[in-house]
């Protein structure tokens with residue numbers, strides 16, 4: 390298993406806990422991560438709203454780089470993943486658009502054919518390595534902890550494009566959580582949105598949408614929330630203090646983890662190697678329980 | 682400004698093609714105004730007046746101009762629930778995103794954050810550049826502190842910027 394690792398803007402500029410834990414854990418599971426040279430933004434958050442063509446250009450350009458490397462592309466962000474899948478779909482449907490994009494790519498010495506396979510982290514973990522394969526590497530099972538799965542909108546919708554899991558009943562993240570020895574169960578808000586993409590237009594509404602979900606997660610008795618999307622993580626973890634302020638609820642404290650951070654703890658890595666010092670939500674209690 | 686003429690035409694054709702594909706057959710008969718989109722929408726719950734069902738009604742009646750000037754088109758979270766749940770295969774999400782493209786092109790107001798995104802991309806290839814981030818203990822941590830490799834961007838930034846400029850500004 391060899392992949393071109395696509396980090397995208399948010400992870401490489403600030404979500405270091407995600408990147409560190411991916412680089413720490415995946416190689417131990419037999420996955421070789423190859424860094425890309427010359428990559429750029431996928432275009433989804435920056436340009437989809439203002440220039441559809443610009444968005445497809447940026448996505449195609451990263452796909453073209455992976456094509457040159459001869460490797461499947463592994464973006465770690467849900468938004469980037471959807472962006473690449475959707476661009477591939479559009480360019481296949483519209484050869485004229487593909488031509489225009491290639492005319493411009495040529496100026497950068499690149500060419501897009503459309504042969505790059507796009508893979509999601511949940512697919513690598515669940516479909517390729519498998520819950521059983523992960524279970525075999527667990528040396529410190531996370532027992533007695535109830536964790537809520539948050540797969541994130543862009544991983545599962547829209548189902549008319551190739552997505553990662555079932556749109557209405559996604560179970561891959563649940564089974565991966567169970568593989569670590571932790572408990573999980575479905576809850577009504579599981580496939581609801583974190584609201585992060587609204588931050589650019591209305592910060593207050595964003596905090597309310599994210600806060601309502603955190604409240605729900607707490608009300609079901611979960612000890613923490615798990616995701617693999619940097620935008621969702623940033624909302625629930627990095628902005629949790631702001632959420633408490635916006636909702637005027639000082640007691641709303643929910644530990645939030647990247648799945649790969651928990652995977653690393655279960656495989657015996659130290660919290661520092663997994664960037665757990667970067668989580669802003671109150672994860673200390675759980676981390677201590679998992680490492681004792 | 683590096684305007685690529687072919688791009689201009691194509692961008693316009695592309696947007697209108699997408700809009701007509703999504704809305705063309707989408708007259709009042711196709712959208713039965715069932716409201717499944719609005720009841721699934723997280724923003725409709727929070728912002729009074731944000732209503733994808735109504736937006737589709739307006740678009741299908743050709744009342745685009747008002748919509749293009751409203752803040753509402755910029756407050757969709759892109760959660761895709763409306764696209765998933767619509768029984769008629771209409772995607773309010775895609776319609777909203779195309780309306781944003783049109784509003785931007787028409788010079789109507791849009792959230793200032795998009796200018797920062799574009800600036801970031803044009804300057805470094807990415808929305809944001811690596812920064813030292815404060816962790817839970819209050820200590821600032823950089824990529825190097827965590828042993829993460831240096832980030833590479835587009836090799837020839839001038840060429841990259843030229844292409845992006847041409848594409849984004851086309852049709853404006």
Ligand code: SF4
Pocket residue numbers: 711712713714715716717718719733734737766767768769770771772773
């Ligand atoms: S769900 Fe579809 S058919 Fe129903 S109101 Fe919305 S756009 Fe119209």
Ligand code: SF4
Pocket residue numbers: 718721722723724725733756757758759760761762763764773774777
């Ligand atoms: S994609 Fe936008 S309009 Fe559709 S349900 Fe989500 S927030 Fe509402």
